[in-house]
């Protein structure tokens with residue numbers, strides 16, 4: 113626990129950073145004490161990542177200072193930050209998949225002798241692993257590890273490099289619930305040994321669970337702080353957005369129409385696909401999504417979610433079975449044809465799968481719109497903008513500046529652009545993988561609202577998620593995917609989290625209608 | 626694309642910075658080359674003065690620069706266009722040869738056709754020669770079989786052999802067989818030249834090609850698709866852009882431009898098909914496109930520089946008895962300076 117008497121390990125004083133018209137950080141003060149988990153909250157684009165990048169020397173502030181143990185230091189580069197014992201766990205893990213855990217960690221360590229002594233590194237990995245609950249097999253190649261284990265490797269890297277101040281930018285975004293629990297146990301162990309942890313997240317319940325102190329940012333400024341136990345979800349939300357919002361996880365009614373009577377939008381009949389490398393083959397999927405229903409797919413990551421999405425999109429071909437879209441055999445349709453027929457697709461990783469980082473937001477909004485905005489050899493940019501503006505409005509998302517490259521947007525703002533683009537043309541089928549990842553609570557709520565509205569308007573929705581709460585709230589039917597096969601099906605409200613959990617991990621086989 | 630005033634100014638200022646940078650590279654390389662000439666006991670000042678005298682100082686020299694620039698510009702576009710999709714076309718030389726070859730075939734096929742028909746036909750054939758030659762690696766790459774860098778490179782060694790086969794065989798000149806060259810093309814197949822110089826219609830084609838390249842990428846919806854592929858091929862594919870088709874198309878169109886360069890050398894300069902019709906224009910085009918970062922004005926500037934440097938080689942050989950190959954030192958030095966500046970400057974986005 114942080115004692116008020118102790119001096120802070122790090123103090124950020126008056127840091128400002130401007131990007132074009134955006135004041136990403138506006139005279140920000142923040143201090144981190146040893147032995148505390150300090151949560152940094154704020155809406156999408158509030159400046160959290162910018163602040164953490166400044167602390168890690170990735171970004172230079174326009175003004176302001178950083179004090180370490182009371183001394184002003186200049187952190188020009190991540191290398192320098194590491195020498196000041198500041199470490200950062202990145203969203204996109206910086207690991208080399210083909211190398212083993214041990215090799216990856218050794219590569220990161222600068223204090224090692226030129227000739228690598230694997231036993232020594234291995235021993236330290238083991239020691240730290242035991243001490244902080246970070247057990248991974250040091251000889252396993254990283255490509256075989258789950259997301260949670262990769263994150264452990266990232267943390268081990270920092271610990272072996274003797275970091276004392278650890279920055280986590282949305283570490284729980286890609287984790288399954290049990291992995292989140294494991295991460296929080298690691299936080300607790302680190303805290304007990306006096307590490308300082310800066311923890312950025314959008315999941316408020318997590319924050320209330322594990323943070324000792326909370327700082328809230330809005331539009332680049334720090335707008336408030338709380339100690340442990342001083343804040344509840346509502347207070348935090350009010351502070352984050354500067355107003356009261358209808359955000360609570362309201363359990364809405366299910367579909368009004370009975371799906372059985374509605375015509376199917378998408379059907380998979382015995383659909384299978386081959387897999388290469390670390391992919392999961394799909395095995396004989398029977399799936400039907402009717403107009404006016406939200407079908408959820410639960411499963412631990414790597415159970416075939418990505419493959420299922422790609423199969424529907426048309427990226428992956430069927431090795432057996434067939435795919436039907438609105439009554440037509442779509443087994444061999446191209447991606448372009450699927451999309452033009454009314455399939456919207458929100459993939460799991462927008463910057464890799466749905467956006468071109470170096471192109472402007474405007475150009476990115478035009479990608480994948482098919483022939484809709486063609487006008488001679490050019491695109492009708494004003495018609496495109498008009499439609500997209502409407503889509504942003506329908507989602508209650510703020511419209512971002514259109515000229516800068518999309519790669520410069522904050523994680524949540526990027527996700528919003530992709531969602532707005534995909535929802536712009538009244539899709540018949542919406543396939544969404546973890547669509548609320550990285551969105552602040554308000555944006556997540558308005559996306560859920562829009563998905564329900566689309567459902568009520570007769571669209572079919574396939575919602576793939578690891579978050580059982582979200583699935584419980586949203587879906588009319590829930591399917592469970594395990595090892596590339598559908599191993600369970602439940603109608604709304606007719607399932608217990610434990611039962612689904614067992615199915616997700618393959619510890620039980622049930623046959624349900 | 627609509628643009629605010631601010632971005633327009635920013636763009637222009639980056640263009641300005643690029644120009645300044647290019648000039649810096651040029652001056653730096655010239656200074657270092659002077660040092661080398663000095664070390665070799667030659668007079669660098671005289672060398673530069675001579676070069677200036679034979680190139681920029683009089684209209685004949687200047688016209689020869691433009692003649693040299695013609696194939697260089699086209700060969701550079703041949704590289705720059707596929708590069709926007711992330712494709713590396715090192716096969717400009719082979720595509721150039723195939724363009725010349727197919728254009729010659731066209732000329733020999735319709736020897737009696739009127740100029741109004743034959744000229745466009747020959748140009749079309751030249752374009753197709755290069756396009757087909759580049760489409761082969763394009764198809765192999767689109768099918769994920771062979772990397773285009775390797776296959777375009779290897780095809781460079783095949784194309785000149787095809788040309789040789791014909792100039793030594795079927796098309797060999799009957800009047801004087803000392804040279805491996807074809808008999809002359811019919812007059813109607815020859816590109817018109819201007820101002821009593823060797824500047825020929827190929828220069829117009831090159832300028833149009835450069836303009837078309839810029840318009841295509843920056844102003845059309847196809848350009849958006851192509852840049853999307855270059856920026857993130859996976860996302861492009863997922864968004865329904867037909868990536869394999871674009872790979873083949875971009876390489877083929879690029880190759881077509883190189884083919885036009887070959888056509889220009891055959892129909893505009895030599896008047897017949899020759900074995901060694903290009904002293905490496907295709908390779909130079911690669912360097913030019915790469916040094917210019919694919920920017921049209923940069924390509925013009927770099928092609929101009931290359932034309933001067935290669936002319937300098939000829940001049941030095943004549944006036945100072947330095948072998949022509951020394952200009953390769955100068956070229957290599959420019960390359961090094963650019964490389965060093967790129968890596969030192971970092972990838973500032």
Ligand SMILES: Nc1ncnc2c1ncn2[C@@H]1O[C@H](COP(=O)(O)OP(=O)(O)OP(=O)(O)O)[C@@H](O)[C@H]1O
Pocket residue numbers: 131132134135136154155156157158159160161162163516520521522523524525550552
């Ligand atoms: N390199 C950059 N260039 C231009 N603008 C930037 C850059 N980095 C950040 N911004 C802008 O600064 C603002 C703050 O971004 P930041 O990434 O810090 O937000 P965040 O609080 O992490 O949001 P999120 O919750 O969405 O991740 C955003 O409006 C973003 O678009």
Ligand SMILES: [Mg+2]
Pocket residue numbers: 160161162281522523524
């Ligand atoms: Mg962020």
